[in-house]
Amino acid sequence: MVLPNEPEYEQALNELKHSLSYFLSQNPVYEKALQVxxxxxxxxxxxxxxxxxxxxxxxxxxxxxxxxxxxxxxxxxxxxxxxxxxxxxxxxxxxxxxxxxxxxxxxxxxxxxxxxxxxxxxxxxxxxxxxxxxxxxxxxxxxxxxxxxxxxxxxxxxxxxxxxxxxxxxxxFVGMLTGKGLNWGGSFIRPEATGYGLIYYVEHMIARACPEYSLTKPTTLVAISGSGNVSQYTALKVIELGATVKSLSDSQGSLIAIEGYTKEDILSIGQLKLKGGSLESWASKQSTEKFAYYAGKRPWTLLSEVHHALPGATQNEVSGEEAEALVKAGVRIVAEGSNMGCTEEAIEVFEASRKTGAGGVWYAPGKASNCGGVAVSGLEMAQNSQRLAWSTQEVDQKLKDIMADCYQTCLSAGTKWSGENLTDDVLPSLLSGANVAGFIKVADAMKEHGDWW
Structure with a gap:
């Protein structure tokens, strides 16, 4: 039910409806579940x-x-x-x-x-x-x-x-909030979870679609937007694996690293952000041979070559025009660290590119690619219920397993329920897969509870 002046909600609902169209044509009884x-x-x-x-x-x-x-x-x-x-x-x-x-x-x-x-x-x-x-x-x-x-x-x-x-x-004293301090009920890996989980998901996409642009290669160029928690840990994991991070941004502009960011750069920016500082102020103290700051710009049109684009700032941060610029720059993977980071027009550009076959863009929606954050929140809840704490290694492995399962779930549902005649060259829609798989699981539980019939 969309009320007047709810554009963001209407966009999310329209995306779900579009993804469900083929599934609902084959399973019309679920129309009632969608209404509810x-x-x-x-x-x-x-x-x-x-x-x-x-x-x-x-x-x-x-x-x-x-x-x-x-x-x-x-x-x-x-x-x-x-x-x-x-x-x-x-x-x-x-x-x-x-x-x-x-x-x-x-x-x-x-x-x-x-x-x-x-x-x-x-x-x-x-x-x-x-x-x-x-x-x-x-x-x-x-x-x-x-x-x-x-x-x-x-x-x-x-x-x-x-x-x-x-x-x-x-x-x-109960676990009614997650993201707590480590010494009073918090979980290891929770601050890192959304950014790390995004990369764990993307690694599966790369292995299937474009292994030549592995994150273990310094020649692989990665564009990231935002400079908060999600973007910082996304960048740190990319750098740890060996690829090159080319961009960060904030509400005032974008900062391009000409040769790529270092771990020390990201940690320094993280400390500045904790104090409310801006990328512009950080850039003003750096060499202009290493960094270029663009006021009022997002990074997507600023790079002539990019292999993977990871929006990590906020909703609707990639427009249709910017999506076309990314395609022109050679982008192969677009995965959202932010929620609904791409506009409807941008998603249409990416999905059209995917359908062209080998060399096209493979897009992952935030509800799949950035679910690592809430996954580790769920693990924090489990630890609180048991009054114990798992090690960093245990939580990180559980996060990797969850992201692998999420990817496989989206891939399977996208293959089965996108309604497309897929060929060996055309990858399944992870957008359709994520929406259909998530909807079916929720709808089936609601039916068993008597919430629709």
């Missing part, structure tokens, strides 16, 4: 009043969209950003439902947050906001009900403040 699943089970909206450092009352809007609990407790992040509205959170919760299904773990879908902007705020202001936010949210969440996590604007500091407020309000 697109309506959130519950939407909570509330007022958040907090005091700034001058003692003045400030007010923001708080939200929690509890989208679907067919497979487990609602699970999804809390986004703190001025752009947050109900349309964005409905789209994110809707996508999260099917993303979580693809992990194979027992998690439903949800999303929440506020239009509060932590940038430029003191630690005390952020703490007071988090306490006020949790004072309302705590009555709607719990370890077996709804387990939020971090997202844009919600890092370790915010999760700590939110957890502390919940603990005081409920007088209990």
């Amino acid at each position: 699943v697109q309506v959130p089970e519950r939407v909570v909206q509330f007022r958040v009043v907090w005091e700034d450092d001058q003692g003045v009352a400030q007010v923001n809007r708080g939200f929690r969209v509890q989208y679907n609990s067919a497979l487990g407790p609602y699970k999804g992040g809390l986004r703190l950003h001025p752009s947050v509205n109900l349309s964005i959170l409905k789209f994110l919760g809707f996508e999260q439902t099917f993303k979580n299904a693809l992990t194979g773990l027992s998690m439903g879908g949800g999303k929440g947050g506020s239009d509060f902007d932590p940038k430029g705020k003191s630690d005390s202001e952020i703490r007071r906001f988090c306490v006020s936010f949790m004072t309302e949210l705590f009555r709607h969440i719990g370890q077996d009900t709804d387990v939020p996590a971090g997202d844009i604007g919600t890092g370790a500091r915010e999760i700590g403040f939110l957890f502390g407020a919940y603990k005081k309000l409920k007088n209990e």
Whole structure:
């Protein structure tokens, strides 16, 4: 059910409907499931009043969209950003439902947050906001009900403040948030999980589609957007494997590394970002022979040659025109580290290229390629339930296994349910595969619960 002025949600719903068209033509009984699943089970909206450092009352809007609990407790992040509205959170919760299904773990879908902007705020202001936010949210969440996590604007500091407020309000220490500190219930690999998982997924794509552009080769060129947590760990894993990272970006512009980023570059940028700094300020202290900064630009049109493009910033960050520029630059793999990173027009460009056969672009949607973050959140929940902690190696191996299974699930469903006459040269649609596989799993569970018939 699309309400007026919900463009992001409408885009996500239209993508699912398009991917399901062939499957529904062969299984029309699932039309009813589609009608039901697109309506959130519950939407909570509330007022958040907090005091700034001058003692003045400030007010923001708080939200929690509890989208679907067919497979487990609602699970999804809390986004703190001025752009947050109900349309964005409905789209994110809707996508999260099917993303979580693809992990194979027992998690439903949800999303929440506020239009509060932590940038430029003191630690005390952020703490007071988090306490006020949790004072309302705590009555709607719990370890077996709804387990939020971090997202844009919600890092370790915010999760700590939110957890502390919940603990005081409920007088209990339970795993009702993920992304916690390592010494109080957090999991190894959680900060790295989305970026690492994206690369583990992409490695399977490369092995099938273009092994000549392996991430073990320095000649393989990788474009990454964003410079936050997801993009930093994506870049670090690419560099660790041996390929060359050419770009990062933020809301103000893009920074191209002429010979490629080093591990030290990424770590330095990560420290700057923790302090609210910009890529422009970092670039101003670097050699112009090594880095080129482009104000107001995204990286996709700035590279004459690129083999793999990994959007990692925010939704709709690759336009149709930019997609055409990437195809012209020779891109072979496009996989989203961000949620719905590509516009509908961009996806059409990539899918059309895929259908041309060998040498075309293979595109993976975020609900598949970036599900590693929520997968390790699910593993954190499991560790909390057992009151134990797995080693870095154990969690990393579980993440690799989950991403391999997710890839195979998408590949199989894309082969069976895309409705295309595939040849040896044409790869299956991972977009169709991810949407159909996630939908079937959720819909079947809902039917067994009596939610549709």
